[in-house]
Amino acid sequence: MYEAAAVFHRPPHVLPPESGTLIQYVADNADINVNTLDDNNTLHIMGIIQIVTPKHSVLLEEPMPRIKETLSANDFKAKAHVPIQTYTNDGVVGYSKINFKDFVYGTKTVSFLKKADVIWFYGKWENESLPGWNGFIERLTNNHTNYSKSQISFLPFIYQPASNYNTIYTTLLCALENAKRYGHTVCIVTFDQPLYAREIVSAAPEGSELSKIIIRLGGFHLLMSFMGAIGHIMQGSGMKEVLAEIYASKSLEKMFNGHAYARAVRAHTLLQLTLAIVILKEVEMNNIMDADLIINIEHILEYEERGPTAKLWIQYFCMVSIAKEFLRAERMGDWKAHLNCVKEMLPYFHASGHFPYAKSTHLYLQDMKQLQNLMDPEVYKKFSGGFFTVRRSGKLSCGTSTDMVIEQSMMKAMKTDGGIARGRSTKESVISKWVYSMHAMNTVCDKLEDIANVRMDTTEQHVDASDLRVKKMLETYEDF
Structure with missing residues (x-):
């Protein structure tokens, strides 16, 4: 009732x-x-x-x-x-x-967040107990809580x-x-x-x-398609064989087409970290906070001249950077970075044959720039x-x-206990009752959480910063 x-x-x-x-x-x-x-x-x-x-x-x-x-x-x-x-x-x-309309390509988004990436690469190289990428970004921003x-x-x-x-x-x-x-x-x-x-x-x-x-x-489905584009471009590079050392072989196909979203994000982040540490070993540095470090890292692009293999993996490094920057923009509400990342994704959609997304993304970017x-x-x-x-x-x-x-x-909610796909009828009257009463049920749940002083929707610590996840990441990195 x-x-x-x-x-x-x-x-x-x-x-x-x-x-x-x-x-x-x-x-x-x-x-x-x-x-x-x-x-x-x-x-x-x-x-x-x-x-x-x-x-x-x-x-x-x-x-x-x-x-x-x-x-x-x-x-x-x-x-x-x-x-x-x-x-x-x-x-x-x-x-x-x-x-x-045409867009101007080749301009890169330079922000504090990309500098934070370099610091994370260096930190993981020097201190293996540093949290994963998500946990690290969470720590950097944990004092900003008034959003x-x-x-x-x-x-x-x-x-x-x-x-x-x-x-x-x-x-x-x-x-x-x-x-x-x-x-x-x-x-x-x-x-x-x-x-x-x-x-x-x-x-x-x-x-x-x-x-x-x-x-x-x-943005979620856009990023899934982009990770599918990365998987298509990197076919035959040996990346699948490397990841097979960590992930079950049956799951690799879904990771490469972007459908296994969380696994794909983690795999690309780990593989990029491995490449970054290889590169850092060739970069001379005295102070990690020195502004010249960013300039030295940007000289990585010169490594493309070493041959097609180097060019392929530098391109992969850039593609993963775009995906991570897009994730940051979505999580932090950075509209300008969001649009810049969408623009940088467009050539890869065309190169990988993701033409429906290439067309829709072009229109979307064009509209949002006029917003x-x-x-x-x-x-x-x-x-x-x-x-x-x-x-x-x-x-x-x-x-x-x-x-x-x-x-x-x-x-x-539809497909968990109490949802319309789990034991309830799919008649319009039943679904109507479920939809219209949901806000009231959620209010009851929120009040119960307040009384019990327990929150189910968030935690103080990001999962990537937990001791167990840091240990697992270290084991995975050693497998590489």
């Missing part, structure tokens, strides 16, 4: 943009395997979440009145039913209205396959209406590449509300100042890509 009361209770109110609030929406395909016996009749629907930053801009309506009568399944179904809107563009091809957290809410599912144009069109309209309900004129929607809705927005009449929707390309001219100045200041990433704690280096958030929240 508590779930039923939450469904029909007034939803939480979101403060208007004048208060410094930013709303983002993320949509992704949600698959529910109904028949696990034969794998037939899988339910394909579109899942949507709403991300509000800062968290305190979401005002919960209390108290919640009791439900005194039993409600029917039709009542719940009607509450969350989203009517499908038919997409008609009158023969207009969206991409034909877009002028593609805005985000509130994540689930919106009703759209009962059509996500790849259907009508479904994507309906998703955009739902996000637009939801933003207008709270007085927000800026509507930002994130998709991964297969659902990237730039064509639909481009085909909309100029000046219409649909044409003003800002479409973002998910300042399309957004309200105050909203853009908040967005580019770090609100484009999602934080669930106040730490600096804990941001998460928006498309990763929907995987970690909605998709994970």
